[in-house]
Amino acid sequence: MxxxxxxxxAASAVALCGWSGVAGxxxxxxxxxxxxTRPGPVIAGAVSQHGKxxxxxxxxxxxxxxxxxxxxxxxxxxxxxxxxxxxDVAVFAAGWGVELAAAGLLENLDPYIxxxxxxxxxxxxxxxxxxxxxxxxxxxxxxxxxxxxMVYYRKDILEKNNLQPPKTWDxxxxxxxxxxxxxxxxxxxxxxxxxxxxxxxxxxxxxVQTIASTIVQTQGTAQGFQFENATMKPLVxxxxxxxxxxxxxxxxxxxxxxxxxxxxGDTRALFKSGRCGLLIEWGDPGxxxxxxxxxxxxxxxxxxxxxxxEVLDRKTGKLVPVSKESAPNAIDGINYAPFSAFGGWGGAVxxxxxxxxxxxxxxxxxxxxxxxxxxxxVTLGWTGFNPYxxxxxxxxxxxxxxxxxxxxxxxxxxxxxxxxNNPNMSSDLKIPGAQQYTAVVLDTxxxxxxxxxxxxxxxxxxxEAGWEKITRDFGRDEQIKQMALAVGPAK
Amino acid sequence: xxxxxATSQPGISPAGLSRGESWGEWFDRQSRTFFIAPAVTxxxxxxxxxxxYTIVFAISHVRFSATGLKFRTVWFENFAAQFTGxxxxxxxxxxxxxxxxxxxxxLVTAGALLWWLYRAFVSGATWVGLAGRVxxxxxxxxxxxxxxxxxxxxNQWGTLLNTLFYVVVGCSIQFVIGLMLxxxxxQPVIGKNFFRVLFFIPLMITPLGxxxxxxxxxxxxxxxxxxxWKLVGLGNWAWSTDAWAARWFVILGDSWQWIPxxxxxxxxxxxxxxxxxxxxxxxxxxSSFQIFxxxxxxxxxxxxxxxMLIRMIEAFxxxxxxxxxxxxxxxxxxxxxxLHSLFLWRANDMxxxxxxxxxxxxxxxxxxxxxxxxxxxxxLRKARA
Numbered sequence: 001m002x003x004x005x006x007x008x009x010a011a012s013a014v015a016l017c018g019w020s021g022v023a024g025x026x027x028x029x030x031x032x033x034x035x036x037t038r039p040g041p042v043i044a045g046a047v048s049q050h051g052k053x054x055x056x057x058x059x060x061x062x063x064x065x066x067x068x069x070x071x072x073x074x075x076x077x078x079x080x081x082x083x084x085x086x087x088d089v090a091v092f093a094a095g096w097g098v099e100l101a102a103a104g105l106l107e108n109l110d111p112y113i114x115x116x117x118x119x120x121x122x123x124x125x126x127x128x129x130x131x132x133x134x135x136x137x138x139x140x141x142x143x144x145x146x147x148x149x150m151v152y153y154r155k156d157i158l159e160k161n162n163l164q165p166p167k168t169w170d171x172x173x174x175x176x177x178x179x180x181x182x183x184x185x186x187x188x189x190x191x192x193x194x195x196x197x198x199x200x201x202x203x204x205x206x207x208v209q210t211i212a213s214t215i216v217q218t219q220g221t222a223q224g225f226q227f228e229n230a231t232m233k234p235l236v237x238x239x240x241x242x243x244x245x246x247x248x249x250x251x252x253x254x255x256x257x258x259x260x261x262x263x264x265g266d267t268r269a270l271f272k273s274g275r276c277g278l279l280i281e282w283g284d285p286g287x288x289x290x291x292x293x294x295x296x297x298x299x300x301x302x303x304x305x306x307x308x309x310e311v312l313d314r315k316t317g318k319l320v321p322v323s324k325e326s327a328p329n330a331i332d333g334i335n336y337a338p339f340s341a342f343g344g345w346g347g348a349v350x351x352x353x354x355x356x357x358x359x360x361x362x363x364x365x366x367x368x369x370x371x372x373x374x375x376x377x378v379t380l381g382w383t384g385f386n387p388y389x390x391x392x393x394x395x396x397x398x399x400x401x402x403x404x405x406x407x408x409x410x411x412x413x414x415x416x417x418x419x420x421n422n423p424n425m426s427s428d429l430k431i432p433g434a435q436q437y438t439a440v441v442l443d444t445x446x447x448x449x450x451x452x453x454x455x456x457x458x459x460x461x462x463x464e465a466g467w468e469k470i471t472r473d474f475g476r477d478e479q480i481k482q483m484a485l486a487v488g489p490a491k
Numbered sequence: 492x493x494x495x496x497a498t499s500q501p502g503i504s505p506a507g508l509s510r511g512e513s514w515g516e517w518f519d520r521q522s523r524t525f526f527i528a529p530a531v532t533x534x535x536x537x538x539x540x541x542x543x544y545t546i547v548f549a550i551s552h553v554r555f556s557a558t559g560l561k562f563r564t565v566w567f568e569n570f571a572a573q574f575t576g577x578x579x580x581x582x583x584x585x586x587x588x589x590x591x592x593x594x595x596x597x598l599v600t601a602g603a604l605l606w607w608l609y610r611a612f613v614s615g616a617t618w619v620g621l622a623g624r625v626x627x628x629x630x631x632x633x634x635x636x637x638x639x640x641x642x643x644x645x646n647q648w649g650t651l652l653n654t655l656f657y658v659v660v661g662c663s664i665q666f667v668i669g670l671m672l673x674x675x676x677x678q679p680v681i682g683k684n685f686f687r688v689l690f691f692i693p694l695m696i697t698p699l700g701x702x703x704x705x706x707x708x709x710x711x712x713x714x715x716x717x718x719x720w721k722l723v724g725l726g727n728w729a730w731s732t733d734a735w736a737a738r739w740f741v742i743l744g745d746s747w748q749w750i751p752x753x754x755x756x757x758x759x760x761x762x763x764x765x766x767x768x769x770x771x772x773x774x775x776x777x778s779s780f781q782i783f784x785x786x787x788x789x790x791x792x793x794x795x796x797x798x799m800l801i802r803m804i805e806a807f808x809x810x811x812x813x814x815x816x817x818x819x820x821x822x823x824x825x826x827x828x829x830l831h832s833l834f835l836w837r838a839n840d841m842x843x844x845x846x847x848x849x850x851x852x853x854x855x856x857x858x859x860x861x862x863x864x865x866x867x868x869x870x871l872r873k874a875r876a
Contacts, residue, residue: 074839081555104557200820201834256712260821261731351557440838444581444823451734451822453647454585465577473552 028060028360035347036076037091039066042384043145043345046377047091050368057367060360070201073435080105080350088353089361094132094141094343098482099432101135107349108138112362119366125420128388131427132343136485141346142365144374146388148419149210149341151306152271152279154297157184157191165304166278167334169211169247172306176254176278185274185296193254195267195276200447202263205438206341207280208446212244213337213426214308215319218327220423222487225337226437227467228314229483232476234467236442237460239319240312245449245456252450260450272297282341283386286412287379290403299405303415305422307336329424337426338419344388386416393417430486431479433470441466542852548845555839569846578843581823581831582850584641584648593639600635604628627861630854650823650831650847651854653738657827658806658858661742661749666799668746669753674783676754677761687758694751702815705744709816734824737817741825744812749805753798760794761787796867800859807855828854 035051037044044066051062065087067075076090081103100106113119119142121129128143135141151172153165157179166172176193184191198204209225216235217225227235235241252259256270270276272288274296279285288294289301310319311327320326327335347365349358367373377385378392379402387393393416399409419425429437442463449459471479518525549569551562573582589597611624634655641648672690676683693701711720711729720726730736764787772782810829813819819826819834826834828851835844 074837077555201818257727258729258731436838447820448822453822
């Protein structure tokens with residue numbers, strides 16, 4: 001039994017012996033909690049495992065319902081608003097909750113938290129605690145994951161080629177070009193310079209935003225990069241997003257031939273087998289490289305944040321070099337805007353569930369989020385949970401114990417801390433229609449551009465029109481208000 | 492008094508008759524209604540009611556709230572969006588200027604359709620028949636114009652023509668191969684029972700399974716045929732990123748699954764062709780081709796037409812394979828109308844989703860009834876004559 005399996009067993013044992021939260025043994029006998037989330041093992045696997053532990057502790061039965069990623073939000077919305085109420089807890093993107101909360105479908109978790117002595121909210125990083133979990137000042141989502149997209153690079157391959165880690169997207173392309181075709185897995189097979197999941201109706205639209213944010217957002221998180229927050233006018237049909245789209249397409253030259261049809265599972269299998277030199281990914285590849293089927297890349301996949309030397313001048317609509325005026329938060333002439341893509345998986349409770357089920361559901365979410373469970377979960381790649389608690393990011397101990405060498409642990413924590421602490425960190429949308437703006441309109445037009453069906457200008461124009469339609473549907477004033485609530489007053 | 496029972500009225504207990512006997516008679520008389528009532532109720536509940544209720548969605552803008560669905564009537568806005576609004580490019584395709592080939596094709600089609608209508612008019616068709624022909628001709632002209640303005644003019648087409656591509660090209664290929672296999676298996680060949688079972692197996696597999704299987708089989712870098720692709724110089728060729736290759740591969744998977752359906756039905760039809768007719772023709776010195784054309788084909792034509800019609804109706808609803816194999820991509824190159832509707836539904840855009848579903852229903856009804864009336868019935872009459 002390796003350390004990670006031992007850690008899970010130990011954590012489970014500690015949980016079983018030491019659970020002394022609100023619930024007690026047998027307290028929830030006869031209660032069933034139905035949870036909806038994405039298919040396992042990622043996310044759903046960890047939820048199921050903790051469900052079994054929780055059942056032993058409290059008697060509550062946890063049933064995990066799995067649906068494809070693209071169907072999570074509509075399923076939850078339809079189930080809760082049509083009165084079906086077959087789902088008690090949805091584990092989804094923190095940003096999606098705001099639309100449900102506006103419709104009165106989410107339970108306010110403040111009263112439950114007040115009675116809970118174990119969740120330790122102050123240990124959750126401020127961004128996730130205040131932005132992701134709260135809607136309208138009330139905690140309505142319990143985070144079990146923290147998300148930022150970063151660039152990963154094969155340290156050994158770059159060193160072999162005397163290349164420095166990428167700092168800008170131009171560096172990314174140059175490195176991808178230089179190492180593309182080299183044997184990176186030691187089996188004689190040519191590797192790929194860059195691997196990004198680009199399949200339509202999956203999660204392709206996040207990576208392009210990771211690039212766009214570094215070009216379009218310069219003045220801090222509240223500025224945003226998808227909309228002019230004060231007017232909700234789409235900020236997409238401009239030179240900044242155009243450059244991001246073009247850079248994104250350019251990466252395909254150095255990627256697997258069927259990259260356009262690859263989802264995150266496909267690219268993860270590819271980089272774990274050592275075939276990828278660069279990736280745009282969430283925090284998962286850090287611990288994923290420690291798994292048994294990733295021996296080729298163990299302790300070799302390093303993370304960094306990548307920025308841009310050119311940024312969008314919103315007045316002229318043109319790209320300008322980074323300067324103190326154009327990008328006051330730039331570091332060494334590079335504008336960084338680490339993108340909290342998705343915002344992390346979090347659990348929300350159905351306001352119409354039975355009161356006893358709601359209490360049990362909250363206790364389960366609290367159980368998953370508590371340090372005893374969470375600090376082990378985030379070190380295991382298969383769970384899909386990434387660091388979001390301060391205790392997970394303050395020292396390398398947790399990560400070294402999980403199997404990382406000291407150098408990788410420092411690098412991994414450093415990249416996440418750099419992202420979290422950057423005043424220009426860019427936020428995923430947290431307004432009604434968030435899923436439609438990006439997962440539908442942006443994703444479709446991006447896919448059409450990538451397939452060569454339309455030009456970049458047409459794609460951006462279509463996105464602008466699509467976003468305007470959604471804003472009109474929800475009401476412009478309401479959206480402006482929600483945007484201000486999400487990221488602060490417009491600047 | 493012996494005939495008193497026969498004249499008793501339902502629900503009334505005539506003098507001299509017990510109440511039970513009169514109810515029994517009444518039930519006897521109404522038995523047909525009672526027996527079909529459950530079926531009719533189920534059909535109304537699960538088929539007709541949703542079909543009409545979908546109209547409410549199609550003419551509304553729907554929002555979710557804590558108290559249920561909120562409908563705002565927008566009348567034909569959702570339909571208009573497919574033809575002239577923000578869904579136009581997705582549904583119909585992209586139009587720029589029409590190419591010369593497009594104009595020629597359109598004019599030839601228009602001429603042919605006008606000639607067809609004129610022939611019907613002068614041959615004394617009824618007004619109802621003429622109205623049906625006008626609807627069919629209008630649909631044919633619309634599709635022809637769309638084809639000319641998109642593919643023949645170098646533009647991308649949308650989900651409507653994608654669907655028709657799957658129906659027309661896919662079903663034709665499936666019919667020809669299915670017929671050939673059925674013909675082969677109807678011959679006295681060794682191991683024909685084994686082949687019959689073998690050819691039938693794909694139909695048993697769920698379309699999702701077929702989709703995943705084909706996605707894996709056709710993976711050029713990791714699939715089982717990777718050495719083959721590499722050997723023929725296609726190791727770096729990704730069919731899923733090429734619009735036409737992706738469409739053809741979807742048809743390949745669809746054909747693999749559905750050829751057995753056509754095969755098994757046509758095999759049954761071929762085996763019912765009277766052997767004495769064939770033997771008589773053989774004695775008269777007819778060639779195999781002549782026997783097939785003059786004896787076998789006319790006899791299996793009703794079954795062939797029916798199986799093609801059923802297959803076409805099914806093909807209009809294709810959704811599993813493009814969803815699994817390509818997620819509708821690259822871009823929207825393999826997205827069918829059903830998948831288009833599904834994606835809109837998944838985005839909670841219920842109005843547009845219902846509008847696309849209704850447009851698919853209209854397209855299916857017009858194309859299939861036109862095929863049945865003007866192709867199948869015509870050939871059947873000709874064969875009988």
